Amino acid sequence: MSRIVVQAFVTLDGVVQSSVRPGEPAIEQPHWTLDYDAEHGGGEINDLVRHWERRTAALLLGRTTYEIWANAWGVWDENADGLEGELTRHYNRVPKYVASSTLEELSWKNSYLLGADTAAAVGRLKSQVDGEIRVWGSTQLIGTLAKHDLIDEYRLALYPLVLGGGTRLFGPGFPSASFTRTMTQPLSSGVVVSTYQRTRSR
Numbered sequence: 001m002s003r004i005v006v007q008a009f010v011t012l013d014g015v016v017q018s019s020v021r022p023g024e025p026a027i028e029q030p031h032w033t034l035d036y037d038a039e040h041g042g043g044e045i046n047d048l049v050r051h052w053e054r055r056t057a058a059l060l061l062g063r064t065t066y067e068i069w070a071n072a073w074g075v076w077d078e079n080a081d082g083l084e085g086e087l088t089r090h091y092n093r094v095p096k097y098v099a100s101s102t103l104e105e106l107s108w109k110n111s112y113l114l115g116a117d118t119a120a121a122v123g124r125l126k127s128q129v130d131g132e133i134r135v136w137g138s139t140q141l142i143g144t145l146a147k148h149d150l151i152d153e154y155r156l157a158l159y160p161l162v163l164g165g166g167t168r169l170f171g172p173g174f175p176s177a178s179f180t181r182t183m184t185q186p187l188s189s190g191v192v193v194s195t196y197q198r199t200r201s202r
Contacts, residue, residue, distance in 0.1 A: 001127060002057060002058070002125065002126050002127075002128075002129040002130060002131055002132065002133050003132055003133065003152040003153060004122070004126065004145065004150055004151050004152050004153075005134055005135065005152060005153045005154075005155060006135045006142055006145075006151055006153070006154045006155070007052060007136055007154075007156075008137075008154070008155075008157070008169055009033045009157045010157065010159065010169055011032070011161045011163050012158065012159070012160060012161060013162045014168040014170060015163045015165070015166040015167065015168055015169075016137075016139065016166075016167060018030060018032055018033050018034075019031065024166075024167055025165055025166055026165070027165055027166040028163065028164070028165075029161075032159070032161060032163065033159065036159055036161065036189070036191075040190060042189055042191075044187040044188060044191075045157060045187060045189070045191060045193075046083050048157075048185075049083065050087075052134075052155065053086075053087060053090060053134070054090075055131060055132045056090065056094060056131070056133075056134040057094060057129050057130060057132055057133065058125070058129050058131070058133045058134070059091065059094060059096040059097065059135075059136070060096075060097050060099075060122065060125070060133050060134065060135045060138070060141070061097070061098055061099070061135070061137070061138050062098075062100070062137065062138035062139075063098065063099065063100035063103055064137070064138075065136060065141075066096070066098045066100070066103075066108075066111070068137075070106075070107055070108040070111070073088050073091040073092070074091075074092070074109075076088045092108075092109060094110065095111075095129075096108060096110060096111040096112070097113075097121075097125060098111060098112065098113055099118045099138075099141045099144070100113060100114075101116070118141070119144060119145070119147075119148040119150065122145060122148075122150055123148075123150065126150070135151075139167055139168075139169060139171070143171070143173075146174060146175050147175050149175075149198075149200075151198060152198050153182075153195060153196065153197045153198065154179065155195045156169075156195075157192075157193045158192045158193070158194065159190075159191055160190045160191070177198065177199075178199045179196035179197060179198055179199055180196065180197050180199050181194055181195070181196050182195045182196065182197050
């Protein structure tokens with residue numbers, strides 16, 4: 001039985017958007033994670049991501065995130081140095097499951113459409129995949145998963161920034177749920193990483 005784990009870089013005001021794309025609100029500091037890490041020394045977060053992604057058995061992505069990743073990790077050089085090469089090799093090899101009502105074909109290898117009923121398809125995946133099913137980005141998909149109580153854990157890297165606008169991880173109408181904090185790790189850059197596991201009654 002697998003676990004669905006949402007990973008996100010998030011600001012103090014809950015924003016996860018880090019670029020400007022059609023259909024998304026404008027933000028004053030696009031690429032804020034990269035800018036902050038470069039200014040404050042973000043090597044520790046790279047080490048954490050490397051550790052997290054070694055446990056990724058499959059990726060679960062919404063359409064927009066999938067298209068961005070397919071045109072990045074899907075085409076980058078697997079022999080690149082450091083974390084970029086490691087993640088490129090890993091992401092190319094793991095299965096990628098995509099929630100979309102508009103895509104008909106997927107260009108990135110080992111990619112599969114979930115079909116019309118996302119929640120049912122993800123429920124089946126949880127019994128088929130051995131390991132962690134990783135969600136990055138994909139805020140609309142996260143909302144759908146949360147409504148069906150399919151998310152087992154959030155891993156959040158909290159940046160000491162307030163953007164004042166942008167797409168939030170937990171937006172209006174997000175379903176209520178309770179979680180237990182299982183780890184908190186402050187980084188020297190000022191980022192605080194915490195994990196929260198879903199608390200379910202037995």
